[in-house]
Amino acid sequence: QKEVEQDPGPLSVPEGAIVSLNCTYSNSAFQYFMWYRQYSRKGPELLMYTYSSGNKEDGRFTAQVDKSSKYISLFIRDSQPSDSATYLCAMRTDSWGKLQFGAGTQVVVTP
């Protein structure tokens, strides 16, 4: 079993809808949680960074971390076709080390 599980999708939503993404993990030592967006054949782009449990909002993006359930979420409001990409969750146990990624969820926003 992988340390970080993420549904690969694809997840198809109409333009303007809310996109809901999530990851589960097994290692309770993870403390730092990130979401990256990756367009086809490009490098991952950091979207959200969260330390420990709680919510964080940045524009149309909201990240939630529930450490008691080992579950993290990303919500994208008012989705646009340009949001079509693969979304990767990532996490690590300390502030400087390697990231452990999920497999990524492919999102398609249709006009």
Place this chain on the structure above:
Amino acid sequence: DTGVSQDPRHKITKRGQNVTFRCDPISEHNRLYWYRQTLGQGPEFLTYFQNEAQLEKSRLLSDRFSAERPKGSFSTLEIQRTEQGDSAMYLCASSFSGTSGRNEQYFGPGTRLTVT
């Protein structure tokens, strides 16, 4: 700030050949990471440097792989005697370990390797 750059962007090589990739991190970033990503998977950690010191290597980094960061700036990743299983996207990331503790990793565009 020009971001993390990687060269080449694409490399096609024949099995058994050696290849070398280069990564230039964001200036003033003291940590540099290498990851490998295969189709449909998330990036997998290979190794990382703080300045010129290589601090951790994954078990994925077989003895055919070697990475260097000689002056604490750019880094190279060499694969000797390439195998078809080495075909992947090789990603480099950099971060700055300041007092904030955030240490976000910023990725380059990657080098796509195809071994024929």
